[in-house]
Amino acid sequence: MAADEALLQCATRQIGSTVLRFYQWQAPTLSLGYFQRYEERFSHHGSQSCPLVRRSTGGGAILHDQEWTYSLVVNSTERFHASTIYHDVHQSLVAVLALHGVHCQMVDQTTPTNEPSPFLCFQRRSAGDVVLAGQKILGSAQRRVGGFVLQHGSLLLRRSKFAAEIPGLCDLINSETPIRAIRDEWIENIMKRWGRVTQPSDWTDEERNVAQTWQDIRFEQQKWSQKR
Secondary structure (H helix, E strand, O other): OHHHHHHHHHHOOOOOOEEEEEEOOOOOEEEEOOOOOHHHHHHOHHHOOOOEEEOOOOOOEEEEOOEEEEEEEEEOOOOOOHHHHHHHHHHHHHHHHHHOOOOOEEOOOOOOOOOOOOOEHHHOOOOOOEEEOOEEEEEEEEEEEOOEEEEEEEEEOOOEOOEOOOOOHHHHOOOOOOHHHHHHHHHHHHHHHHOOEEOOOOOOHHHHHHHHHHHHHHHOOHHHHOOO
């Protein structure tokens, strides 16, 4: 989370910079959406033994285990609106999966309800979410700083033993489908759509230092995780 915050902060100093990052987590970790209450985590028994962090983007809690996380930092003041960024990234995955015979849909709209939102992101439905066989497999959330948007997203690959009630992409499709190829093609597809995407494989000293600062002052602090 600190690394993504650093990419956003550094990008705001380089107008026109667009950064895409894909990663997985060293240990199963629960991330709360920015607006979720800390006490809600105790409502989900499966994940209570997992470490916790609070994202700077919104949405429901995510069990980062059998999934891919991505972050995309985009200068939205020039050509792109926030809703366009969200739609295009999700649509690019739908297109790639279709090439492999996996046919997903994007949620058109949701019906307002007075019921409280489920705790976990993958049990919620929002316009633009990607669903397969009625199950959500990709969701994203955004945060705007100045003219830049940080978009976080998670593609659920398989059930986690810490959230076994939620199936992932590989649980719903033929086991012969080349998952690594899908990831690489998805990255390539995103890069083609945005044109100026760079992947931060070689971090600058500034990015490393800024990430360490955010880690120290925010994401490792209990007062941040428990702020709501």
